[in-house]
Amino acid sequence: MSDPNCRYCTRTTDIVEIVADLEVSTLYITKDQAYRGRCILALKEHKTEVFQLSTAEVEAFGRDMAKASKAIYDAFSPDKINYAAYGDGYPHVHFHLVPKYKGGKSWGSPFDLSADPAGAVSPEELKGLIEQIKSKL
Numbered sequence: 001m002s003d004p005n006c007r008y009c010t011r012t013t014d015i016v017e018i019v020a021d022l023e024v025s026t027l028y029i030t031k032d033q034a035y036r037g038r039c040i041l042a043l044k045e046h047k048t049e050v051f052q053l054s055t056a057e058v059e060a061f062g063r064d065m066a067k068a069s070k071a072i073y074d075a076f077s078p079d080k081i082n083y084a085a086y087g088d089g090y091p092h093v094h095f096h097l098v099p100k101y102k103g104g105k106s107w108g109s110p111f112d113l114s115a116d117p118a119g120a121v122s123p124e125e126l127k128g129l130i131e132q133i134k135s136k137l
């Protein structure tokens with residue numbers, strides 16, 4: 001199932017770029033890099049709640065989550081990766097994968113979801129970050 005009005009179904013790349021397609025999900029990197037290595041893992045199929053996935057899909061999504069978060073960890077060596085899922089604004093199953101660094105932005109607190117101009121990176125720098133993650137997948 002696909003929703004033509006859904007940013008993840010249409011693979012819209014206004015605030016993200018695609019890193020890679022995984023088993024049942026697509027890994028995106030956010031153009032806001034206030035948290036270096038911040039990504040979003042979105043299910044390929046349009047489903048709005050995790051409980052709508054079959055057991056096999058949940059397992060595959062879990063494998064994708066582990067693979068993506070390990071690649072982010074190996075690429076950027078954060079002190080912790082935060083995992084967040086909301087979906088009020090974009091109700092398509094997706095998780096924010098947010099590397100956190102001791103003493104860095106929002107350490108010990110929830111990450112700042114809103115785009116942060118201070119986190120803007122050049123297209124060339126973003127491409128470099130994508131390559132760093134892809135090399136660890």
Ligand SMILES: [Zn+2]
Nearest residue numbers: 006009046092
């Ligand atoms: Zn969708």
